[in-house]
Structures are given as C-alpha cells and as structure tokens.
Amino acid sequence: MATGKKQFLANATRCLTIARMVERPDPPSAVQKVSHALVRVTLVLLVFHGPSGVAAPPTQTAAVGVAPAAGGGSDTKATFEEAANSFKYQDFDNAVPQLRALLYPTPRVDRRREWQAREYLGASLWWVGSKNEANDEFTALLVRDSGHKLDPAVYPPKMVADFEHLRDNLVRLGVIKGVVQIPDPPDDTAHPPPYGLMFMPFGVGQFANRSPGKGTAFLVTEALLAGVSATFYYINQRDGLKGPGHMTTVNEATQLSAGGAFFAVAIVGIIEAAVSWNATPK
Secondary structure (H helix, E strand, O other), rough: HHHHHHHHHHHHHHHHOOEEEEEEEOOOOOHHHHHHHHHHHHHHHHHHHHHOOOOOHHHHHHHHHHHOOOOOOHHHHHHHHHHHHHHHHOHHHHHHHHHHHHOOOOOOHHHHHHHHHHHHHHHHHHHHOOOHHHHHHHHHHHHOOOOOOOOOOOOOOHHHHHHHHHHHHHHHHOOOOOOOOOOOOOOOHHHHHOOHHOOOOOOOOHOOOOOOOHHHHHHHHHHHHHHHHHHHHHHHHHOOOOOOOOOOHHHHHHHHHHHHHHHHHHHHHHHHHHHHHHOOOO
16 A cells, blocks of 8 residues: 555656646747646546555445345345245235335345245235235246245135136236146056956956957857847747746747856856956056
C-alpha cells in the first residue's frame, strides 16, 4: 500500500513538471493549448482512478464479499424453514406472505425448495379460498415438474382432484407433456395351475396345463358324445319306455353307448391332466 502511494505521488509530480514546461509567457499556440488540455486530463485521471497497483477500495471488496449465492444463504434457509413451519401448523395467513417472499420477484431458494414452496403456497391459497391464485401456483409448479404429485395422505381428496384436473387441462392444451406410465414387465415365471382344475371334463385340465391341442380334442370329443347321448335320450323318452323284459332298441343302445363313451373319455382326460400337472407348462 505504501509503494502505491509513492508511485501516485511520483506520477503527480511528473505531470506538474510537464505542465510547467509547456507553459510560456507568450500567447499559447494551438499546439500548446492541446498540450495543456492533455496534461489536465491526465491529472484528473490520476486523481480519480489512483495509480496502478493500488488495491480496490475496501467498500467495494466488502460489497462483493457479502453477496450470497442464490439459495445458499443461511438466512434464506431459515426463512424457508419458518415458512414451512407456518404451513405445517396451518398458519396460512403468515405462510402465504412468507412463501411469496421466497418465490417473488425471483426464487431465492434452490430448485428442490422452490418446488416445495410452490406446493405449500398453492395449498395455502386453496385452503384460504383463493382457488384462482392456487391454480396459478400449481400451474407454475407443473410447468417446472409435470410429474409432480400431491400426497393424498397430507392433502384433502378435493384438492388432489383439482390438482389432477388442472394437470389434465394443461396436457390437453399442450402446455405440459403427459406423464408416460411405464407398464410393469410381464411375469414370465411359470406357475402350475390349481390342481382342482385337473378333475373337470371337457379338456379343462389340458387348457389349464397350457396344452390347447389336447384340450380341444377332449372338448370336441366329449361334447359330441354328450350331444348324441342326450339326443337319443330325448327320443327314447318321447317314444315311451317299454315294460320289463322288452328287447333293447337301437335308439336305447345308441344312448347308452354314447353316454358310456362320454364318461370313459372324460375319465381319460382327467387322468391325463393329473399326470401332466407337474410338467413344465408350454
């Protein structure tokens, strides 16, 4: 600092010497006028800006040193915590101005706290009945985070429904993009079907064992045999039953044969399904 002052005094002395040298008793010429003007300008610059190498004024250094980073000051964090506590204790009259002070004219907190503050401010306005202002804050929140959700365990169902309705409108208008729901991957793990299905006719056990070919074969065969037996049973009932000792008619034989075949095929299908139950499904 002492060296800078000495340099400043030396520069000023040289300027004064130059000024005396250019002065003449005769009327000054145009060149002398220009020289005098340059000397005066140099003196002014030296007086106001100081010599090179002198440190910046302490006030400027202090001003730069106290400027906090956005969202990083301890005072800002304390203000956010105070506003959050006012909201959590449902003191919305104090929470609204406190939260607005954190967000306007520009956010004074980091992104995570900004989104939380907008959620709290929108909810506070909703609770005090300012639904339009609440929608403005919720809109600003969704524009920044289109997938934001209100916790239904914290907020009433009507507020959550209003929030989701607002999101749908913003998506429909193209203001935000809809949230893409990623479906759960299919469960490719093979599980054996319930064992009780193996004891059902008409190929149910085969279909349950993921053997559609066998299931279709048993289904068609049993359905045909049951249909034939039922048809001839109806015919025999229509013609009337003969008394004891009568000779069995063709229709009666067809009915009984078809019925017996149906039960035989059904039993085979049940056995096949039960045996195949532990096999790896196809």
